[in-house]
Amino acid sequence: MSRILPVMTCVIAWAPAHAIAQAARTTPPPSPTEEIVVTATRAPDPIGDVPASVSVISAAQIADTPARGIDDILRRVPSVDLPIASTDEQHPTDTIVSMRGLSGIRALVLLDGVPLNDPFFGYVQWSEVPLDTIERVEVVRGGGATLWGNYAMGGVINILTRPIDRTELVMASSGGSRGTTRTDGHAAVAGQSYGIGLDVGQSHSDGYVEQIVSARGPVSVPTSFTAHTAAVSGEAHLSETLTARARAGWYDNDQNFLTRLNTNTQRNLRTTGSLGWRPDRRSLLELNGFFIDERFLTDNPGTPDGADPLAEEYVQNSHLTRAQDRGASLSARREWSGWLRALSAGIDWHTIRGNDRARIFDETGALTRTDLGAGAQRFVGGFAQADLRPLPQVQVLASVRYQDFLSYDGTDDTPGGLGANLPHRHSNDVDPRLSLRWRLPAGFALRGAVYRAFRAPTLDNLYRAASVPGYILYGNSALAPETLRGAEAGFDYIHDTVRLQATAYDSVISNFITYRYLDADALPPGFDIGARLINAGRARARGVEAELSFRAADALLVTLGYTYADSVVTRNAEDPASVGVQQPGIPKHRVSAGLDWTGPRGVVLSPRLRWLGATSGDPDAIYRTQQHLVVDLGGRVPLGHGVEGFAQIENLFDRRYIGTNDGFTAPLYGRPFTATAGVRVKLD
Incomplete structure (x- = not known):
């Protein structure tokens, strides 16, 4: 679905920092405004000593913000660009993420330093990470490819799970309107020389009918979603x-999207490991590795000839995507106390192999053909800082980073496709970064x-074709990586x-990366319209982002955010x-605000609001979403030692607005009023 947009998906080059992140978690921050962060420099540094635009979302802020997934919280962070619909309310391939107005999938998302972006398509399934874990x-906003590799064109989002540094039990369970339920749990046992942790999560929503009223019919159903991790x-x-x-993790979800026969299922296995050697307090040598296995099945409906598309449907195509993603890295860091404070260097290797097998049916259910798109990619790189x-x-x-790419073993076995044994494509890139921070008196600093x-095309971009009756969109095995040149200036x-x-x-x-339409004589029989992805043109993204956090009183914390793109x-x-034309899905202006008020007996109330301007839903601005203001409300109250109750309301005033309008489905409404309540237990 999202492949039709002119800004297409991409693939990851991995450079994890799990051990560094764990070290940072056990280092107490110097003050409430001097948190320790690791993603900006791949080393634990106070946030006030980092020459980058950085936001940190704490576990307390996550608990106090009404949300089902971490994407609902990230929408309030300046310059983070996400679809208006949440991860469980849209087709998985449309769960795109970018930063600083780059649109499409141009941001790297990490889970404890390991890529969370899908290896075949590049999207992010946010429900894979339970909130209470x-x-x-x-x-970290701004080009991060120098340290982190592919996808980090617009920036890096690093989700850090609870450490295993103490014996504890954390559980939360809630339920509410529209059949919404969520249960998360974290348990850890820690000894003097070991720690073992278990994270579990379950979420479900019966959903709501997303289509505008005029586009509903007998086939329409609420978009329901169930996930386990x-x-x-x-x-x-x-x-x-x-x-x-x-760490070894399992994730699955099942979704019924918009209509009875439009279903999606995902199954992922994720394993990671690291070995860290610290001969002294100023040196670290780290070896990391990971393996990810994914299975994604999507059934997409069509309409029988002559039938009402709102009343009848059949499964027109069923895509089964399998991919394996593996990688390793070796990095070293040495610190001093003089003018040369630290040197870091590392090398990383990463391969992805996957295939998409599409069964195409006629309206009687008979199999008419099977399309195959398959291939592999290899990334080898190194960095120094x-x-x-x-x-x-x-x-x-x-x-600076040197990156080497190789795409190989490609197959495009579709009507009018390029066939098997496609030519290998090899390229490389050198990506420098120079950052400066000048600390001034009275708490000010200039940056x-x-x-x-860079961003390399995904296996989806290179080899997969997607078709519906009369229309086909091809990948392009000759696509080259995109490159970005950027500059920024700011103050703290x-x-x-x-x-x-x-x-x-x-x-x-x-x-x-965009696409071009094919001439009629280049189309295979049975297709009236076709397009192929290409490297063409140039894009520009510029803007301003600002974030303010201040404690107006002992019991009141205020946060404000603004983005112009x-x-x-x-x-x-x-x-x-x-x-x-403004890029699809990127509003020119965006505002967010939040209050956290602590009242008598430890009661906490946390109203949140976000305002977004109208956006284009397609490259030519033919389809539009609506500007909207949404107010959410969270609250919690202590019930006893280690036990608290909480309640959360999303879209408090039940504002109705069109949040998705790309021309490929009917316009879709944003999430309506939803209320949940639950209990959280913390024992240690």
Whole structure:
């Protein structure tokens, strides 16, 4: 579905930092405004000593924000671009994520330093991470490919789960309107030299009918969603200098999307491991590895000839996608106390192999053909970074990555496709970044950065075709990686109970991935319209992001966020109508605000609001969503030692607005009023 958009999906080059992240979790922050973050520099640093635009979402903020998935919370973070609909209310391939107006899938999402982006399509299934198992989320805006590799063109989102540093039990269970239920649990047993943890989660929603009233019929159903996740993790201190960690997780979900026969199921297995050697407190050598196995089945309906599309349907195509994703990295870091504060370097290797087998049926249910798209990718890269302090108040981060890509074993076995044994495609890229932070008196600091980043096409972009009666969209095995050149400048103010950060950015994307329509003589029999993905044109994204957090009183915390994004295609000979049009799904203006008030007897009330301007739903701005203001409300109250009750209301005033309108489905409403209540237990 999302492949029709001009901004297409991409694939990951992995560079995990799980052991560094674990070390940071056990380091107490110097003050409430000096949290420790790891994603910006791949090392634990106070947030006030990082030359980047960074947001941190704590476990308490997650608990107090009405949400079913972490994507509902990230929508309030400046410059994070997500669909208006939540992950359980849209087709999985439309759960795209980008940052700074780049649109499509141009942000890297990590779970404890390991990629969460789907290996075949690039989307993110946010429900894979139960909310009550999260310790915090770090959002680093701006080109991050130098340190983290592929996908990090617009920035990096790192979701960090609860550490295994103490024996504890955390459980939360809730239920409410529209059949909504959610149960999360985290249990850990920790000894002097070991730790074992278990994370589990279950969520369900009967959903609501998303289509506008005029587009509903007998085939329409509420979009329901059920997900389960379980993960076991362990940590062992093999000696005073050697630590081993491992994690294995299982995830599945089932969705009924919009109509009776439109169903999606996913099954993922995710395993990771790391070995860290710290010969002294200033040195770290780390070896990491991971393996991911995925299975995704989507059934998509069509309408029998001459029938009412709102009244009759049949399964027209059934796509089964299988992919395996594996990788390893070796990194080292050495710290000093002089003007050369630290040196870091690492190498990483990453391969993806997958296939998409599509069975195509006629309206009688007979199999008419089977389409196959398959291939493999290999990424090999390395990075180096120097942390320099030429003056006590000046920090300079100089980093560079070399990345080598290879796409091979490609097959495009579809009507009019390119066949099997497609030519291998090889390319490489050098991506530097230079960042500067100058600390001024009274808590102020100035920041600036220039960088280059990249994004490689996914297996979906390269080899998979998607078709419906009369229309087919091809991948393109000759696609080259996109490249971005960007610059940013901003300032920080961190003092006592106030943290303010504002940044202006400007970036240009070359080799922009879009599509072109095919001439009639290039179409296979039975198809009236067809298109193929291409590298064409250029895009520009520039804007301003600002975030303010301050404690107005001992019992009152205030947060404000604002984003302005000017994001347009500047050159596209294949679709001139798209030039100068704001990118799909990117509002020009976005505002968020929140209050956390602690009252008598420990009662906490947390209203949240977000306002988004209208957006384009397609490259030519033919279809539009509606601007809207949504107010949510959360609250919790202590019930006894380690026990609290909580209640959450989404869309408090039940505002109705069109949140999805891309021209491929009927316009869809955003989530209506939904209320849930539950109990959370914390024992240690």
